[in-house]
Structure formats: C-alpha cells, structure tokens
Amino acid sequence: MAKRAWYIGCDENEIADRVLLIGDPGRVSRLAAILDDVHWVKENRGLRTISGYHKGVRVTASAFGMGGPIATIVLHELADLGAATFLRIGTSMALPPVKLGEFLIASEAIGTDGATLAYGGSGGPVAAAPRLVETLERAVTAADIPWRKGRFASFDGFYRDMFSLEAETRQRVADVRRNLLREGVLVTDMESSAIFTAARALGVAAGSLCVATVDSETQAKIDGEEMDLLERRLFLTALDTLAGLQPAEPA
Template identity: 45%
Template sequence: MKRAWYTGHSADELGSSAILVGDPERVGRIGALLQDPVFLPVKRGLATVTGTWNGKKVSIAAFGMGAPIATIVLHEFADLGIKRFVRIGTAMYFPPASGGDFLISDDALVFDGTSPAYGVPMGERVAADTSLADRLAASATAAGETPTRGLYATYDAFYRDMFGIDAKGNARAAQMRRDMAAKGVVAVDMETSALLAAGRDLGVAVATLCYGTVDALSQEKLGAEALESGELTMFKLALDAITAD
C-alpha cells in the first residue's frame, strides 16, 4: 500500500477533498464538527482527521507555518488522489477589507521561495481555482456573510516582511505594507501563492479562505471573542464549499 513520505497516510485514509490549516489544534476543533471523525497518526506534527460533512468524506490536515511544508502536505495528498483543496487560516488585511471579514483568494503575488519550483517566478501572479473560489463566496453569502475577494501576497519571513519586532523588521514590513496597498492587495499570508502554484502545476483545484484578524496598516488585532466566533464560521464555510456538488 502506497503511503506518503512525510504525513504517512494512504489514499484510503483520506477524503476526496482536503482543508489545509496551519494550527494543529484546529484539526481537533474541526474534527469535532464532522460525522465519524477518524484522527490519523501524527508524524512530524502533521495532524490529520478524516470524517464526513454533508455526506462527503473530507480530510483536514495541519501543516504548521510557511509555504514549504504547506506544499509538501498538498503535494502528498494530490499524489494520493485528492483533487480539491481549501487553505484556511487568519491573515493580515488591507482596505477595503475590515477586521472580521472573510477573505477569498482570486489570485496571489509570489514573494515566497517555494512557488518558483512549481513554475511561477518571484513577483508574478498565480490564479486560484475560479470554481472553488466561487464556491467559497457562495458558501459565505449563504451564511449571511459578505466576503472580500481579491489579490493575496505571500511572504516567507514573517518578522521581516510582514510584522516587525525590531528596527530592521519595522522598516522592511512598513515598506511592504505601502507596496502591497498600492498594488490593491487585500490580504498577506505565508502560504497562498505557493499552494496556488503547486495546485496549478499538479492539476488540482486550490483556493484560500482566511479570516481577517490584523489590520495591515494600523497593526490593530481582532479581539479574542471575535476571533473564536469567526474561526468557527470559517470552518463551516470551508466545509460547505469543499463538499458542494
């Protein structure tokens, strides 16, 4: 039986679609929403649960942080036959998005080091799967939400490119915010462009749904209560979208 190198899973342990999350603790929280959840053995901290939602078998897998490991999980799952992926998580947002908005990727700018290995050079755009992005938007609208769709940008060095905790980081991240605001970016994260690039290269559908939690311009963070309620909504929106016919 074929098993993936890093996650250790086989095709019969996985669903027909997958949701990719950063925080491993989210695997347990989403698993609690599923029917008949099966928590698979954890290797290298890569937690996975497979269960049923809307009558469809779906897997939720954690990758931790960053494009390299996120694409490893996607690539292994794609090699095992999964054809549809949604990456969910939190993200910095730019106007016109507001805190608590759901942010859907139409495309993403590549500033990560993984995308070029999948055929998309640094600084270029890579598109999300339109049908899957549409499903995410429809899921959000049906739940009474007004999602923001648009351009993401993805970086590797969080404390240099995205959020400063020292003088060098503050200056570099401030320049990034000015540049991305000028380009009309709605969200920045550490995975989306690489996942979209890998999806295009591997022939699988990929899109991102994030919850806007940090104002990229003011650095103001969403409160804990709003984060908790929004996270639960995000889980259900992604599950509905990825299991829709």
C-alpha cells in the same frame, strides 16, 4: 498495497478527494468536533490529519504549521494519494480597505517565496481554481458574513516583510505594505501563493479562504471569544464549500 505518504504517514484509503489545509494543528482537533465519523491519521512530525463527513460528503483536514514549504509538502503528498481539491483556511493580515473580521476569498495570489518559485512561479499572480472560488462565494453569501474577493500576497519572512518586531525593520515593512497597496493586494499570508502554484504544477485545484485578524498598519489583532466565533464560521463555511462542489464539475 496501498500507497503511503512519506511525511504525513497516511495511506490513500485514509484520505478524501477534498482537503482543507490548516495551519494550526489545534484547529484540526476543533474541526473534528463538527465532522461525523472522524478517522484520525497517526500523527507524524506534528502533521495532524483527520478525515470525516460533512453533510454526507467525505473530507480530509490536514495541518501544516506555518509557511509555504510545509504547506506544499502536505498538498503534494495528498495529491499524490489522489486528493483533487484543496482549500487553505486560516487567518490573514489586512490592508485597506479590508476590516478586521471580514472573510477574504483569494481570486489570485502573488509571491516570490521559495516554495512558489520551486513549483514554477515567477512572482506574478497565480489564479485560484475558478469553480472553487465560485462555490466559496455562494457559501459566504449563504452564511451572511462580511466578505471580499481579491488578490492575496504571500511571504516567507513574516518578521521582515509582514510584521515588525524591531525598530530597524519598521521602514522595510512599511515599504512592502506601500508596494502591496499599489498592486491592489487585500491581505497577506504565508501560504496561498505557494499552494496555488503547486496545485497548478500538480494538476489539482486550490483556493484560499481567510479571516482578516491582524491590521497591517496598527498591528491590532482579533483574539479571544471573537476569534472563537470567527473560527467556527470559517470551519462551517469551508466545509459547506467542499460539500457543495459537484463531483462531475471541475473545481
């Protein structure tokens, strides 16, 4: 009898050993149009998952919504079913000198969020899988897109640490931003630190490729047709990365 995931609901025969972790479930549907021979896993709790082929290599894409807690549930369940390489793709908030529209490869991530701490993190930097980072670098270079590599930082409290909606939180967000700049952080998100820390604890490989879509100071945001174009380039670059990993090499 095939092993089955508790929340996602898929069994081990429905997934590949290479996985894209995606926040927005709508992106999974749009990604499906790029893949060949797509299999849709029965959706449960909004956790939308598909498997298909890119350049002859089987990959899985699974949506977690927002935040480290659910992202690590998805990663943990898929790792338990045999997945070995995980690439988080999505959007991020840019700090100087990053420009909107640039692609960011995480060399490492820091975070004191709950999921990071639960998997053994201490707030210090946790490295992405080196082989996966190298393959990402080759893929973005081949795609001729603007990119940088460096440190990410992840948070649970989007409207307390990353983005201010109310006047009374502006100083707190500004203080966090100033500290991040001193620590050499390029972008912030809500998942990379937890994903890297959970991957380390579970003995699998993880990386993160994001597009800078929000300016941390002005709160300017990319959307519309420009975002559609960036999303497609993100999909293709991520798929090329997973397809380009050599099975005999550690990620």
